[in-house]
Every structure is written in C-alpha cells, then in structure tokens.
Amino acid sequence: MALDPAYLEYPRRARGMDHDLYGYSNLFERPPVVWAGGKTVAVPIVVSLEWFPIVPEDKPFRAPGHMQTAYPDYRHYTSREYGTRVGFYRLLDAFAKVGARVSVATNAAIAERYPSVIREIVAAGHEIVAHSTDMNGTIATGLDEADERALIAASLDTLERVAGVRPTAWASIARSQSWNTPRLLAEAGVRTMLDWVNDDLPYRMDTPSGGIVNLPLNHELSDRQIITVQQQSAESYAEQIRDAFGWLDGEAQRYGGRMLPLHVTPYVMGLPYRIGAFEALLAWLAAQPGAAFETVTAVTEAVFPAI
Amino acid sequence: MREGAADPGLYDFRPYRDRARIAWPEGKTVAVWVSPNLEYYEIDPAANPHRKSWAKPHPDVVGYAHRDYANRVGHWRMAEVMSKHGFPGxxxxxxxxxxxxxxxxxxxxxxxxEFFSHGIYNTRYSYGMDERQERAIIEDSIRTVRDLTGQTIKGWLAPALTHTPRTLDLIAEYGLTYTCDLYHDDQPGPVHVADGRLISMPYSLEVNDHYGFFVYNMSPRDYADTLIRQFDRLAAEGERSGTVMCIPLHSYLIGQPHRIGAFEEVLRHIAADGRAWITRSGDIADHFLANDYDAAVADAARYARAV
Incomplete structure (x- = not known):
C-alpha cells in the first residue's frame, strides 16, 4: 500500500504563504504604530451579545455555547438568556465605572427582539459590531455564496435599522469563515473583521472586492477560552491579562504601540461570582498610564487611516 | 520494529537502577534542551486517508491562524527571550x-x-506511506535543511507524530543518530534498528507546552511551576547519573503575551541553578554515543541475563 503520489506533491511550497489572502509580515519589523496621547497599549474590549434559538442548526456547524441536550434544552437556552438579561448590564455598569467605550458584537436577533438593549449600547457611546443573525447563523466553506451574502446583509441591515448606524465591523460566530468571507465582507462595506487570530496588531487583507482590515481578537485571551474551555477562574483570567499587559507595555517601549484585546461573554463573565474580578481588572487597566480603552474601529482607523 | 508483534521490539528493558553512570560535561547533572517547533501548517492540505488534518472545513480560520501567529509574532518573542538567557534551540x-x-x-x-526534521509540513502525515515515499520525505528533509542552513540534520520527530513501522530503520540508514518519538525514559538509550546506531532522545509530551495548555489546561504560571519542578527533580536525580530534560515549545502558545513572562522566569531559574548543561539535542546525542552507548548496551545484556 502507498499513498496517492499527489500526497507528496506540494503545489504551494514556495516563498510566502500558501494562499492569497494576505502576505507574510513580521510584527517586530513593521513601522512602529503610534497611539494617540503617547499610550503604549490599546485595549479594545469586545463583548459577544448572542441569541441562541432553542432549535439549533448544524449547518454548516453548531455554534459553540449552543444547545446540548435533547429538545427542549431549557438549561442552555435560559443560561445564555441570563447573559443578555442580567450579565450584560453588569458589564455595562463595569465599563461605565472606568469610562471605557467598547465594541459589542451583536447578533441581529438581539436588535429585533430587544431593541432597548441596542439603544442603551448606542446611548452609552459603545460601538455595534455585526455578529451574524443569530447563533444559527454560522459560516464555513460549504455555505452557498448567495446564502452567505444574504446572511451578511441581513445582519448589517437589521442592526443599522435599530441602531441608526450601519456597522463597519464584523465578527463571525466562532471566528469561522468560508473562502469567500473576506471578499463578501469587503463587498458589503465592512472595514474591520475580527476573525483571524494570527497577529497582535491589525493588518490588511486585499480581496477582489477591496481591502479589509483584520483586527486579531486573540481567542487565547477570551473568557470563553480561559474560563469555559481551560476551566480556570476569573481571578486567573485577570492575572493572565495583567501579565499580558505588562509584557506588551514593555515591548511597546522598543517596537511601538501594542494591542491587548479583551473578549468577554455576558453569560460567562457577567455572573455574580466572576464580575468582581473583571471589575477589578478594568480598574487596574484604567490605572495603567499606558493603557487606552478603544473600540475596534478606533484601533483600525489609528493603524489604517485610509482603507 | 517488529511489525505486528505485541512488543514492537523498539529497545531493551533497562530499569532506572544500577545503570552505567552518565557524566555530562563539567559535572553538570541534567542536560537541558529547549525544542521550539518551527512549523508550517497548510491551509488546504491534501487529505491523508488515515488522519484528518483540520477539524473544520478549510479554511479552519482559528486553527490555521493560531499556528500562523508563530511565524509572525511568537517565534521572534520566544527566540529573543531564549537568547537573552543563553538557551539555544x-x-x-x-x-x-x-x-x-x-x-x-x-x-x-x-x-x-540546531535543526532536526519534523517532516515536510505538519499537515502531511506519514501514515500509509510506502518505503519509497518515506525515503522521499527523509531525503527532502536532509536536502532542504542543508540547502538553506548548511546544517546536516541528526534527528527526527515524525511529522505530527505519525510513524510507519520502518521509520526508525530508515532514518538510521540515512545517518541520523537520534529519534525524539519515544517517551520511555529520562535518559538517552539505544534503539533497535536494522543497521547502524540510533538512540532515543528524551523529548517530552508531559511538559510540552501544548499538553500543558490544552491537555492539562494549565495557566501560564502553573505551566512555569511545572517546568521548574521537572527541572529541580531531574537535576537532583542527575547527581547519580546524568538526566535529560527537554522543554518542547510551540511559539504560537508560549510566545503569547500572557505566557512569555512566566516562561522567562523558568529560563532564569534554570540558568541560575548551575546544575544544567544547557545544550542542544545533537550535542547530547554526540556525547552519549561517544561515552555511554556501549555501556547502555552492556547494561541491557546484563539485565537480560539476570532475568
């Protein structure tokens, strides 16, 4: 027995990446980024605000955090709703205490079902990032291109109608894209996407429909990864973020501005026994001379004034 | 190996007692080698019938981008810290x-x-290869590394830890002297091959950063404590006969901003201890082959007679 001879052929084995989405770039050799006010580390905070239908869909895949038991899965349906009804308000209060403007990656279903939540986000000066339609709105290769284009449009249109502003940033569910996603997002006028986790600063992708900035929303630093997947405490999460800040602040002295994105989930971080650690972390960050809470769009525009 | 046999016949049993003493240079008790995996994962690899590469349909954005972080960011951060404390890779x-x-x-x-081969890509697996195909990837490895770096590889860690029954015989035939694929000991030892001499180099899955963070779900500081405990124990046991400690790393994990600071403390601890022979795998192999190989073979024969 042998493998198909093609298995030992490497058609993309050449200088650069094995795809055409973006080129290779070394973070430490780029022109230094300068943040306003001499800050060293921009801290964009992204909150995922999600609605999980109690009837989950598996095409193209079932979203993380979705229903798990046989129908009807009250425990997961209501636990996720807890995040939106209660936990999210704890987070809003925490942001207000430190004067942080954040980016809320919102399913369009939240706007349709709970428009007052959107109005409250906008009134507080936070940014709406489009985050698909609802948690059945997953994207992966295999999703028909026309369906994906329609899903992106439905999300942007609904959020614009309720928020009064058309989102220019996008977060896919589970950061999952098809081969078409960057092009379809650029085509829809999206300037910033949060899906590719291969860098510590935003970088540009070029698509046949124009340029788009990818702002790497580090999944390793998310509450879902550290608390839900790795089963660590909120205190450990906060310690890890402080350690990351310390390191990046040091690097910024030599290499220019750095970015520390926080990605939090109301049904994870908004629980009574965790929110205190998160509030303390925000207070600590606010006290760091080099830290600047920024929206993802503000960070993108600082790095790429014209795109 | 003995293909199909219940005991693959990789090596002789030698208990961790009464072994010929290994004496590392300058009276050091533990040989410490740090092993960064410098990898390339393809975004759209050919399918191997025996193992799936990405969990998601291609592109698996998080899986691919996370590993791409190594080459854009993680390697540079990790390598600087290693050099600062005098650790070669x-x-x-x-x-x-x-x-x-x-x-x-x-x-x-x-x-x-130093470089040894981890295959062509970490998304091309050896499972199912015939002898001619496996020879092709070994010859490719030797040629490719020599052409770019001038180095002749001495060792092998199978791509994504995928083997065939003939891998060890073949790498020995091509003049490689050590394999990192066997996890049965804290000291090097002879491996049975058809021709030539091959030794096992203690690598480690247990203290591999991937296991630390994604199997045991450790926090960065817990992982650092683990490495220090591993070092302190092996350094103490090495008073009797020299031991080996490998620290296998992936810079997309250890090079993250929340982890690198804790890891730097590990290097600081080991460098300051004084008992470590801080070296490279090929140097350990050379030393063992020159000074200890024959004695280890004799130990095995003595044990076999005594049983």
Missing part, C-alpha cells in the same frame, strides 16, 4: 518553512540553533 522543523518563510529559519540558524 533544537528545532523540530517543518522543512517546508525553509521555502515559505526562510526568515524564521535563518534567524534560528544565526542564533546557533
């Missing part, structure tokens, strides 16, 4: 990285790091 190399991103390989070479 012994690189488990996806040799196609020489073609895609030679900057990373040349940086490692300039730092005095």
């Amino acid at each position: 012994s690189v488990s190399l996806s040799v196609a990285l020489c073609d895609h991103i030679p900057e990373v390989v040349l940086d490692a070479n300039a730092r005095g790091w």
Whole structure:
C-alpha cells in the first residue's frame, strides 16, 4: 500500500504563504504604530451579545455555547438568556465605572427582539459590531455564496435599522469563515473583521472586492477560552491579562504601540461570582498610564487611516 | 520494529537502577534542551486517508491562524527571550518553512540553533506511506535543511507524530543518530534498528507546552511551576547519573503575551541553578554515543541475563 503520489506533491511550497489572502509580515519589523496621547497599549474590549434559538442548526456547524441536550434544552437556552438579561448590564455598569467605550458584537436577533438593549449600547457611546443573525447563523466553506451574502446583509441591515448606524465591523460566530468571507465582507462595506487570530496588531487583507482590515481578537485571551474551555477562574483570567499587559507595555517601549484585546461573554463573565474580578481588572487597566480603552474601529482607523 | 508483534521490539528493558553512570560535561547533572517547533501548517492540505488534518472545513480560520501567529509574532518573542538567557534551540522543523518563510529559519540558524526534521509540513502525515515515499520525505528533509542552513540534520520527530513501522530503520540508514518519538525514559538509550546506531532522545509530551495548555489546561504560571519542578527533580536525580530534560515549545502558545513572562522566569531559574548543561539535542546525542552507548548496551545484556 502507498499513498496517492499527489500526497507528496506540494503545489504551494514556495516563498510566502500558501494562499492569497494576505502576505507574510513580521510584527517586530513593521513601522512602529503610534497611539494617540503617547499610550503604549490599546485595549479594545469586545463583548459577544448572542441569541441562541432553542432549535439549533448544524449547518454548516453548531455554534459553540449552543444547545446540548435533547429538545427542549431549557438549561442552555435560559443560561445564555441570563447573559443578555442580567450579565450584560453588569458589564455595562463595569465599563461605565472606568469610562471605557467598547465594541459589542451583536447578533441581529438581539436588535429585533430587544431593541432597548441596542439603544442603551448606542446611548452609552459603545460601538455595534455585526455578529451574524443569530447563533444559527454560522459560516464555513460549504455555505452557498448567495446564502452567505444574504446572511451578511441581513445582519448589517437589521442592526443599522435599530441602531441608526450601519456597522463597519464584523465578527463571525466562532471566528469561522468560508473562502469567500473576506471578499463578501469587503463587498458589503465592512472595514474591520475580527476573525483571524494570527497577529497582535491589525493588518490588511486585499480581496477582489477591496481591502479589509483584520483586527486579531486573540481567542487565547477570551473568557470563553480561559474560563469555559481551560476551566480556570476569573481571578486567573485577570492575572493572565495583567501579565499580558505588562509584557506588551514593555515591548511597546522598543517596537511601538501594542494591542491587548479583551473578549468577554455576558453569560460567562457577567455572573455574580466572576464580575468582581473583571471589575477589578478594568480598574487596574484604567490605572495603567499606558493603557487606552478603544473600540475596534478606533484601533483600525489609528493603524489604517485610509482603507 | 517488529511489525505486528505485541512488543514492537523498539529497545531493551533497562530499569532506572544500577545503570552505567552518565557524566555530562563539567559535572553538570541534567542536560537541558529547549525544542521550539518551527512549523508550517497548510491551509488546504491534501487529505491523508488515515488522519484528518483540520477539524473544520478549510479554511479552519482559528486553527490555521493560531499556528500562523508563530511565524509572525511568537517565534521572534520566544527566540529573543531564549537568547537573552543563553538557551539555544533544537528545532523540530517543518522543512517546508525553509521555502515559505526562510526568515524564521535563518534567524534560528544565526542564533546557533540546531535543526532536526519534523517532516515536510505538519499537515502531511506519514501514515500509509510506502518505503519509497518515506525515503522521499527523509531525503527532502536532509536536502532542504542543508540547502538553506548548511546544517546536516541528526534527528527526527515524525511529522505530527505519525510513524510507519520502518521509520526508525530508515532514518538510521540515512545517518541520523537520534529519534525524539519515544517517551520511555529520562535518559538517552539505544534503539533497535536494522543497521547502524540510533538512540532515543528524551523529548517530552508531559511538559510540552501544548499538553500543558490544552491537555492539562494549565495557566501560564502553573505551566512555569511545572517546568521548574521537572527541572529541580531531574537535576537532583542527575547527581547519580546524568538526566535529560527537554522543554518542547510551540511559539504560537508560549510566545503569547500572557505566557512569555512566566516562561522567562523558568529560563532564569534554570540558568541560575548551575546544575544544567544547557545544550542542544545533537550535542547530547554526540556525547552519549561517544561515552555511554556501549555501556547502555552492556547494561541491557546484563539485565537480560539476570532475568
């Protein structure tokens, strides 16, 4: 027995990446980024605000955090709703205490079902990032291109109608894209996407429909990864973020501005026994001379004034 | 190996007692080698019938981008910390990285790091290869590394730890002297091959950063404590007969901003201890082959007679 001879052929084995989405770039050799006010580390905070239908869909895949038991899965349906009804308000209060403007990656279903939540986000000066339609709105290769284009449009249109502003940033569910996603997002006028986790600063992708900035929303630093997947405490999460800040602040002295994105989930971080650690972390960050809470769009525009 | 036999016949049993004493240079008790995996994962690899590569339909954005972080960010951060504390790397190399991103390989070479092969890509598996195909990837590895770096590889860590029953015989035939694929000991030892001499080099899955963070779900500081405990124990036991400690790393994990600071403390601890022979895998192999190989064979024969 042998493998198909093609298995030992490497058609993309050449200088650069094995795809055409973006080129290779070394973070430490780029022109230094300068943040306003001499800050060293921009801290964009992204909150995922999600609605999980109690009837989950598996095409193209079932979203993380979705229903798990046989129908009807009250425990997961209501636990996720807890995040939106209660936990999210704890987070809003925490942001207000430190004067942080954040980016809320919102399913369009939240706007349709709970428009007052959107109005409250906008009134507080936070940014709406489009985050698909609802948690059945997953994207992966295999999703028909026309369906994906329609899903992106439905999300942007609904959020614009309720928020009064058309989102220019996008977060896919589970950061999952098809081969078409960057092009379809650029085509829809999206300037910033949060899906590719291969860098510590935003970088540009070029698509046949124009340029788009990818702002790497580090999944390793998310509450879902550290608390839900790795089963660590909120205190450990906060310690890890402080350690990351310390390191990046040091690097910024030599290499220019750095970015520390926080990605939090109301049904994870908004629980009574965790929110205190998160509030303390925000207070600590606010006290760091080099830290600047920024929206993802503000960070993108600082790095790429014209795109 | 004995293909199909219940005991694959990889090596002789030698209990961790009454072994010929290994004496590392300058009276050091533990040989410490740091092993960064410098890898390239393809975004759309050919399918191997025996193992799936990505969990998601291609592109698996998080899986791919997370690993791409290594070459854009993680390697540079990790390598600087290693050099600062005097630790060379012994690189488990996806040799196609020489073609895609030679900057990373040349940086490692300039730092005095050693390379051994980790296959062509970490998304091309050896399962199912016939002898001719397996010879092709060994010859490709030797040629590719020599062409870019001038180094002749001495060791092998199977791509994504995928083997065939003939791998060890073949690498020995091509003049390689050590394998990192066997986890049965804290000291090097002879491996049975058809021709020539091959030794096992203690690598480690248990203290591999991937296991630390994604199997045991450790926090960065817990992982650092684990490495220090591993070192302190092996350094103490090495008073009796020299031991080996490998620290296998992936810079997309250890090079994250929340982890690198804790890891730097580990290097500081080991460098300050005084008992460590801080070296490279090939140097350990050379030393063992020159001084200890024959005695280990004699130990095994003595044990077999005594049983």
